[in-house]
Amino acid sequence: xxxxxxxxxxxxxxxxxxxxxxxxxxxxxxxxxxxxxxxxxxxxxxxxxxxxxxxxxxxxxxxxxxxxxxxxxxxxxxxxxxxxxxxxxxxxxxxxxxxxxxxxxxxxxxxxxxxxxxxxxxxxxxxxxxxxxxxxxxxxxxxxxxxxxxxxxxxxxxxxxxxxxxxxxxx
Amino acid sequence: xxxxxxxxxxxxxxxxxxxxxxxxxxxxxxxxxxxxxxxxxxxxxxxxxxxxxxxxxxxxxxxxxxxxxxxxxxxxxxxxxxxxxxxxxxxxxxxxxxxxxxxxxxxxxxxxxxxxxxxxxxxxxxxxxxxxxxxxxxxxxxxxxxxxxxxxxxxxxxxxxxxxxxxxxxxxxxxxxxxxxxxxxxxxxxxxxxxxxxxxxxxxxxxxxxxxxxxxxxxxxxxxxxxxxxxxxxxxxxxxxxxxxxxxxxxxxxxxxxxxxxxxxxxxxxxxxxxxxxxxxxxxxxxxxxxxxxxxxxxxxxxxxxxxxxxxxxxxxxxxxxxxxxxxxxxxxxxxxxxxxxxxxxxxxxxxxxxxxxxxxxxxxxxxxxxxxxxxxxxxxxxxxxxxxxxxxxxxxxxxxxxx
Numbered sequence: 001x002x003x004x005x006x007x008x009x010x011x012x013x014x015x016x017x018x019x020x021x022x023x024x025x026x027x028x029x030x031x032x033x034x035x036x037x038x039x040x041x042x043x044x045x046x047x048x049x050x051x052x053x054x055x056x057x058x059x060x061x062x063x064x065x066x067x068x069x070x071x072x073x074x075x076x077x078x079x080x081x082x083x084x085x086x087x088x089x090x091x092x093x094x095x096x097x098x099x100x101x102x103x104x105x106x107x108x109x110x111x112x113x114x115x116x117x118x119x120x121x122x123x124x125x126x127x128x129x130x131x132x133x134x135x136x137x138x139x140x141x142x143x144x145x146x147x148x149x150x151x152x153x154x155x156x157x158x159x160x161x162x163x164x165x166x167x168x169x170x171x
Numbered sequence: 172x173x174x175x176x177x178x179x180x181x182x183x184x185x186x187x188x189x190x191x192x193x194x195x196x197x198x199x200x201x202x203x204x205x206x207x208x209x210x211x212x213x214x215x216x217x218x219x220x221x222x223x224x225x226x227x228x229x230x231x232x233x234x235x236x237x238x239x240x241x242x243x244x245x246x247x248x249x250x251x252x253x254x255x256x257x258x259x260x261x262x263x264x265x266x267x268x269x270x271x272x273x274x275x276x277x278x279x280x281x282x283x284x285x286x287x288x289x290x291x292x293x294x295x296x297x298x299x300x301x302x303x304x305x306x307x308x309x310x311x312x313x314x315x316x317x318x319x320x321x322x323x324x325x326x327x328x329x330x331x332x333x334x335x336x337x338x339x340x341x342x343x344x345x346x347x348x349x350x351x352x353x354x355x356x357x358x359x360x361x362x363x364x365x366x367x368x369x370x371x372x373x374x375x376x377x378x379x380x381x382x383x384x385x386x387x388x389x390x391x392x393x394x395x396x397x398x399x400x401x402x403x404x405x406x407x408x409x410x411x412x413x414x415x416x417x418x419x420x421x422x423x424x425x426x427x428x429x430x431x432x433x434x435x436x437x438x439x440x441x442x443x444x445x446x447x448x449x450x451x452x453x454x455x456x457x458x459x460x461x462x463x464x465x466x467x468x469x470x471x472x473x474x475x476x477x478x479x480x481x482x483x484x485x486x487x488x489x490x491x492x493x494x495x496x497x498x499x500x501x502x503x504x505x506x507x508x509x510x511x512x513x514x515x516x517x518x519x520x521x522x523x524x525x526x527x528x529x530x531x532x533x534x535x536x537x538x539x540x541x542x543x544x545x546x547x548x549x550x551x552x553x554x555x556x557x558x559x560x561x562x563x564x565x566x567x568x569x570x571x572x573x574x575x
Contacts, residue, residue: 004381008381068380107419109379
């Protein structure tokens with residue numbers, strides 16, 4: 001692993017561990033191996049969403065060319081894939097692939113693990129049905145929001161350990 | 172003996188001053204102000220008038236004077252001294268008045284304690300401090316500036332050190348030289364100050380890309396890359412690498428990685444520059460330095476610079492005349508996604524690229540592939556070799572091939 005990538009991930013790891021979001025259990029990062037190429041991320045489902053109470057686990061793969069290169073390319077991808085299944089218009093319900101612009105062409109070298117995880121959390125709170133990853137979920141999100149909400153709630157309960165709340169209405 | 176320590180010092184002082192007796196022809200500035208701490212041992216003249224004082228030649232007079240001072244000095248000053256020593260000092264005094272005439276060097280032990288003449292008239296603390304706060308050198312300077320007639324050589328009885336650099340001896344009479352040196356000194360001092368401020372500013376700035384403190388990086392990498400349009404710090408190597416990143420829109424890589432404010436170029440700097448004026452100055456200096464160097468694309472007229480007249484480097488022919496190259500050459504091209512991307516022509520690969528083109532066209536026709544594949548290949552070629560095929564040529568070749 002390139003020196004700069006390893007150095008930066010080490011620093012970022014420390015930064016995340018010390019951040020107040022970790023203290024509030026909103027995000028977390030764990031090492032998978034010693035080389036800092038693979039990490040395990042966790043984000044808490046944001047409140048007032050069907051994901052509330054859920055704990056979503058991510059697989060983060062850091063490319064050698066981090067933090068410079070485009071996440072788009074196979075060599076240079078910062079690969080963040082949901083391990084926990086989730087019902088969300090911008091996240092594939094099958095593969096867990098995430099549609100988020102900063103993980104693609106809007107990446108900037110100053111972004112960190114922390115900002116990426118927080119952006120993902122924000123994505124959970126504000127879905128973009130016009131730029132969907134999962135067309136079925138997006139269609140449901142647009143057309144029958146209450147069923148979408150209940151499905152998302154159910155998935156959170158089953159896969160992410162959230163409490164089962166029956167009579168909550170998604171605004 | 173308790174008196175051993177200070178006594179030795181006083182002996183030395185007395186010796187020293189007796190050697191410099193000729194300086195006693197100058198008036199003592201402190202005496203004039205009324206608080207010379209050397210008292211009778213001062214190497215300067217203690218008198219308000221211009222004629223030479225001769226009190227120190229009469230030890231008897233000195234002793235009398237001291238006796239008078241001891242009686243009149245304030246109690247507060249005596250408190251610091253142990254009580255039993257008061258009697259001693261009186262006997263010492265008697266001894267001193269007799270011994271002084273024999274040897275002024277050896278009687279220092281018995282010399283009465285000195286109290287400056289100024290103590291007679293009570294002074295406020297502020298007055299005392301204000302007069303003492305002037306450095307002795309300054310006072311010496313003033314004394315030498317006083318209307319004292321020069322009798323010795325060109326540099327007077329002693330040279331005055333410049334009170335800024337503390338090194339350069341100056342002739343107190345040569346106003347012009349003094350002024351010149353002082354202004355130089357001030358300029359140098361300002362430069363030093365600016366430098367230390369710059370170091371202070373820069374020393375804990377971290378790069379927004381590698382997150383390392385830039386001044387603590389390895390040698391040769393301690394350079395800042397200053398973006399003209401925003402105030403985020405990066406090391407030069409990191410920001411340059413980011414701006415060379417492929418597969419991002421120009422808009423993304425030309426923007427600051429932190430705030431996404433676009434900047435057209437990066438200015439290298441040894442220190443961190445934050446204020447607008449400093450930044451402008453740095454950029455002007457940078458452009459000036461670059462405009463003295465020959466452009467590696469223009470090659471004194473042999474090449475073609477893709478940056479045209481926007482290039483910071485020198486575009487001049489071998490005879491020195493400046494070349495007026497038009498605006499930057501840009502090639503518009505549609506990429507595979509149908510977006511319009513702007514690419515710069517890369518001149519140094521032009522020759523090779525023609526050969527490669529011919530080869531690729533032959534290869535494609537061999538495989539019976541169309542220009543669409545060529546388009547896809549372009550992306551690969553651009554990554555690997557930093558050059559693109561001309562799609563138009565490909566298409567025309569394709570048409571020719573189909574006709575055949």
